Amino acid sequence: MEAYRPAYSVLESLDISHNNIRGFPGFFSGICKLRNLQVLNLQDNLIQGGLDPCLGGLTSLVSLDLSFNHFEGTVSSSIFSNLTLLEALRLSDNRFDGLLLFASFANLSNLEAIDLTNNEFEVDTETPSWVPAFQLVSLDLRNTRLNQNYGHVIPTFISKQHKLKSLSLSYNALQGNVPSWLLYNNSLLMLSLRGNRLHGGIPASSQFLASSILMLDVSDNCLGSTLPTNVLRLFPDLFYLNLSKNAIEGTFPTFDNLLKLEVLDLSDNFLLGKPPPTLRQNNNSLAHLVPSNNDFHGEVMPQFSNMSNLAYLHLQNDGFTGVLPAALLNLPLLKVMDISGNYLSGVIPDYFPLFPNLVMLLLARNRFHGIIPVSLCQMQKLHILDMSANLLSGVLPSCLSNITGWKKESVVLLPAFMWLSPSYNNYRVKVPLTTKGNALSYEGIPLSQMTTLDLSMNRFTRKIPSQLGELVALHSLNLSYNILSGHIPESFMNLKKLESLDLSYNHLIGKIPPQMAQLDSLSTLNLAFNHLSGRITFENKFVTFAASSYRGNKELCGPPLENDCVFSRPPQQHEEEEEQGIGGSDLFFFSCIAVAYVMGFWSVIAPLILSRNWRTTYYAKVDSCVELCMEKLHLS
Incomplete structure (x- = not known):
């Protein structure tokens, strides 16, 4: 007779995300009994404490999402060593600390997506003599103190990820130049290097290959210098470009070759002059334009008119002069317009x-x-x-x-x-x-x-x-x-x-x-x-x-x-x-009468009593006035 097996043990997917669930001792003990579990999603709850080693026994897991909780402590490599079927791992926005060796995932040959964003641990990707067995499609290592012990360098193992389409290494204090092998390959579509210490500008391809990147964010770095337009010609499919906060100098770059560009952010640089005419002539796809906080001059709209798809125009603190012309009417889809501080x-x-x-x-x-x-x-x-x-x-x-x-x-x-x-x-x-x-x-x-x-x-x-x-x-x-x-x-x-x-x-x-x-x-x-x-x-x-x-x-x-x-x-x-x-107060009314009486007495009556000369002059004046009135009455 076949032994009794509880029905829950055959459960293959468990999604209890966004439920404000609070963790408690032994929280994972029940979950770890689900040996056939393939998908476990605990995203956006209030679970705290460390990871239970029993998770390593869920060998059927394909997707594990523990993001946006309050997990803490170190991440033991033994938990993941047996999860050979795992394809997606998300541990972002928790409180994990300590050192996380990327080699912990070496046996996960099926791993395609890793998200370790916003934790308190240090991620070490430069373990000597380690070659990753997996081929990632998505890698997110934002704000992970990446390679702190190796000079904050861009991980070289990424060059071997030939299927990688999305990569974020933002806010890791990365240093050095942007490597050309990172920009010019056949797979990468979205790249974010925001908030690092990279310098040296955007390199050209050593083999003159066009980049496949669609979205490029290198803002808040130290690229500096001018931006050569011939480099931008190597991004024919680019539709999002963010070069803000890089101390880029010189005149407004020419983007006439970027015909698919939809979002362009050049804010907070040291660009001079005024945008070139080619910007308005050949960029009908541009929908989001932010060249604010530079040092332009001249009239505000001739450079930005005739952009039929423009919806967001941000020209704050650019030094533009003149009036608002009727050329604005050439922007029929405009939703946001910021021309403040000019x-x-x-x-x-x-x-x-x-x-x-x-x-x-x-x-x-x-x-x-x-x-x-x-x-x-x-x-x-x-x-x-x-x-x-x-x-x-x-x-x-x-x-x-x-x-x-x-x-x-x-x-x-x-x-x-x-x-x-x-x-x-x-x-x-x-x-x-x-x-x-x-x-x-x-x-x-x-x-x-x-x-x-x-x-x-x-x-x-x-x-x-x-x-x-x-x-x-x-x-x-x-x-x-x-x-x-x-x-x-x-x-x-x-x-x-x-x-x-x-x-x-x-x-x-x-x-x-x-x-x-x-x-x-x-x-x-x-x-x-x-x-x-x-x-x-x-x-x-x-x-x-x-x-x-x-x-x-x-x-x-x-x-x-x-x-x-x-x-x-x-x-x-x-x-x-x-x-x-x-004026409506009784006290005020009677006070005014008293003051008028006193002033009248001392200015008229008192002199008549006390001074004989004043009486004589006063009566003479009165007699002359009476005679004058009688004379006028007689003549009339």
Whole structure:
């Protein structure tokens, strides 16, 4: 009779990822009984502790994913030595430490994908006389202190991985030159060397072979020097190129040969002059262009017009001058436009509503003047509008309340770039914004979760439109450093999603609407240096705000300020007197009568009693006035 075997022992796949499972002693004891298990996925839980050696007994495993947990301790080579069928191993984003010898995987001839990213161990790939038996397809060793004992060199065993398609060695302090054998081969499609100490530029192929790479990220290194255009001709299929933060000098490189290029990032270098005409003539595929933080000059748009697929244009801090021309209309798919921090002048053009897809418009830190065109209120998809630090004036348009993107939650997708990180539910961007006079940046936040209106540091006058209280999906509102007057609109109590409100350095008067204490999402409040008065509502969310949020308002009182509110009359009577003003006070009225009586007595009556000459002169004047009046009456 066949022995009884529990049904769970024949289980071949176990996926309990994304369940907030917490580890406990003996957690793996039950899993290790599943001898036929081929796929084990524990990704994104809260499991902690070391790896149980019993995992080495799951000899049928093909895929093992322990990423995004709290595992710790060393990784013993004995655990993996018997997993000869293993094809994919993911240990990323844990707390493993110690030394991990890559030779631990020497017997895993079927291994195709390894991900050891973001741990605390040191990965040693340069063990002497070791030749890997596997042929990797994907290798991710980001932030692993790679080859710390061997001078942080690029692993040479990679040159023997003839099937390798995706390789990331980012943030490992790697030194030396970029080897030509790494760039020019027949298999590698995606290469990231970001955040290292590589130098010497991009080498040319010694055998004049064209590279097969589609995505190349060598940003945040020390490549330096100029960028020879003949090297770029060796990447005919390249559609993603990131050369930012490399101290590259010289003029804007010519990319006319990169006809498939979709994403180009040259930001934070020392490029001079202006982009060449070939950039706009032959790069119709370009959808994501970031040449910001360089030292260009000239007009902003002629170099970037006629790019029919351009969706993301980032020209921050580039030294461009002139006005915004109508050439912008040649970018029909534009979704994100950042031209902040330049020397642009003139008025804000009224053609922006002709961009139906525009969700982010950043014009901050320029020299624009005039009013905000009413046509801007037609931009229904707008999520972020930053016009801070300009010379704009006039009144705030009440029609801003018509913008749908600020009135209800809406999803914003940039599908052309979703491939950069398929795990994101939304494409995430780095957004520079100015709040409370400080330049900040939001990074890693989905665009659909960030809605901002920033009109600070301008010359806007008169009242804040009460219609702004209808922007119930707004997360950040900054109107500081203007000349706004009047009261804080009570309609602001409707801004339930508001996280940051800055109305400082204006001429606002009256009380702080007590209903605003119900704004549960509000985490930053600045009402400093206005003319506000009355007691501060110190309850709910307002309990968390410090005295600095109200400084410079002499008539405000109550916690968190030190000056207490002391009323000699009931609050209702005090409020009535505030409405009447100082002229409505009885004390003031009778005081004025007394002062007038005293001044009249000492200026007229007292001299008549005390001085004979004054009486004679006074009566003579009166007689002459009477005679003059009689004479005029007689003549009439």
